Amino acid sequence: MTKHTEYDYVIVGSGLFGAVFAHQAGLANKKCMVVERRPHVGGNVYTENISGINVHKYGAHIFHTGDREVWNYVNGLNDFIPYNHYVMANYRGEVYNLPFNMNTFYRLWGTKTPDEAQKILANQISEYADTEPSNLEEQALKLAGKDIYEKLIKGYTEKQWGRKASELPTFIIKRLPLRYTFSNNYYNDRYTGIPSGGYTRMIEKMIARADVVTDVNFNNNRKMYENIAKNIVYTGMIDEYFDYCYGALEYRSLRFETELLDTDNFQGCAVMNYTDFETPYTRIIEHKHFELGSVQPQTVITREYPEKLDKSKEAYYPVNDERNNRLFERYRQKALSLKNVIFGGRLADYAYYDMDKVIRNALDISRTLIFDKL
Numbered sequence: 001m002t003k004h005t006e007y008d009y010v011i012v013g014s015g016l017f018g019a020v021f022a023h024q025a026g027l028a029n030k031k032c033m034v035v036e037r038r039p040h041v042g043g044n045v046y047t048e049n050i051s052g053i054n055v056h057k058y059g060a061h062i063f064h065t066g067d068r069e070v071w072n073y074v075n076g077l078n079d080f081i082p083y084n085h086y087v088m089a090n091y092r093g094e095v096y097n098l099p100f101n102m103n104t105f106y107r108l109w110g111t112k113t114p115d116e117a118q119k120i121l122a123n124q125i126s127e128y129a130d131t132e133p134s135n136l137e138e139q140a141l142k143l144a145g146k147d148i149y150e151k152l153i154k155g156y157t158e159k160q161w162g163r164k165a166s167e168l169p170t171f172i173i174k175r176l177p178l179r180y181t182f183s184n185n186y187y188n189d190r191y192t193g194i195p196s197g198g199y200t201r202m203i204e205k206m207i208a209r210a211d212v213v214t215d216v217n218f219n220n221n222r223k224m225y226e227n228i229a230k231n232i233v234y235t236g237m238i239d240e241y242f243d244y245c246y247g248a249l250e251y252r253s254l255r256f257e258t259e260l261l262d263t264d265n266f267q268g269c270a271v272m273n274y275t276d277f278e279t280p281y282t283r284i285i286e287h288k289h290f291e292l293g294s295v296q297p298q299t300v301i302t303r304e305y306p307e308k309l310d311k312s313k314e315a316y317y318p319v320n321d322e323r324n325n326r327l328f329e330r331y332r333q334k335a336l337s338l339k340n341v342i343f344g345g346r347l348a349d350y351a352y353y354d355m356d357k358v359i360r361n362a363l364d365i366s367r368t369l370i371f372d373k374l
């Protein structure tokens with residue numbers, strides 16, 4: 001077939017990686033087309049305005065980073081509303097502060113000083129001191145002790161991953177902060193905020209110079225797009241790109257139930273985790289609390305249910321255990337052998353990235369490919 005090149009880049013997916021790439025390419029006067037499978041742009045950071053509230057349709061997204069350049073980049077595109085993330089945990093009606101800190105310890109044990117809390121914890125973890133954890137349960141007990149594990153980790157984790165904690169790999173919970181201060185701030189990052197007007201507005205600014213089509217599955221029209229593109233930037237699932245030739249990578253999916261309620265304040269915080277096993281959802285998000293000073297008379301809440309992935313659902317969490325990582329490596333090698341196809345973002349890299357990491361990668365890759373060649 002003769003090649004009718006029209007675009008420098010056909011970008012598959014309009015989530016953060018695709019959008020940042022399109023933005024950078026646009027600044028360099030490259031001609032781009034963005035091909036999006038869903039009926040809207042933005043991938044999982046998509047927000048939809050419901051009754052004046054920016055609703056995070058695919059789960060809570062709080063922008064946090066220690067990367068000053070990434071922070072300056074997003075602020076250059078869109079104003080950010082200052083926001084500190086506080087997460088509460090509800091265990092069978094008992095309410096605790098997260099991440100585990102002096103407020104959590106006070107509620108659990110009545111301890112008032114770091115010294116008192118450390119003594120109780122040391123006592124609880126002492127029996128695991130000499131063991132090398134072989135699964136998540138052992139790892140969590142060794143790091144946080146029995147009370148925290150049973151009330152705040154076990155049920156949530158088993159719902160999230162659909163497996164018993166004793167059958168999950170340790171890496172999920174390797175980094176489990178215990179804080180001996182009364183700070184409830186969820187993140188330790190220097191910069192945190194929420195884009196004013198919602199993430200969708202920011203994404204639209206990023207892709208403003210590109211031609212954009214939605215509701216189009218690239219994989220069903222691949223020949224046509226390859227024919228009009230000098231380069232493809234692919235941000236979808238890497239195993240799908242290769243037609244699952246080595247088998248499917250495993251993901252956890254999520255189902256969201258969203259409701260508009262006639263009350264101005266449902267739960268008093270943006271995120272309440274339900275850490276017992278019996279409650280079928282892992283958390284309730286109340287979207288208005290992401291934006292300071294939100295005064296709407298109503299509120300929108302979303303219950304989040306973890307699910308197994310099938311073809312009708314979106315992939316959220318890669319299950320980065322050894323088997324899947326080995327499989328991914330085979331796909332990655334195959335991807336490296338392709339000319340003029342760039343893979344990037346959470347689904348193509350099979351990695352659970354925070355948003356700032358995706359932006360950092362997209363900036364680095366686009367600069368190397370586009371600007372270094374100008």
Ligand code: UDP
Binds near residue numbers: 089098
């Ligand atoms: N986790 C937990 N209890 C909680 C929240 C998190 O045990 O109340 C554990 C759980 O194993 C989970 C991991 O921490 O898989 C990461 O959870 P987090 O909510 O930070 O991730 P997110 O889904 O928000 O990216």
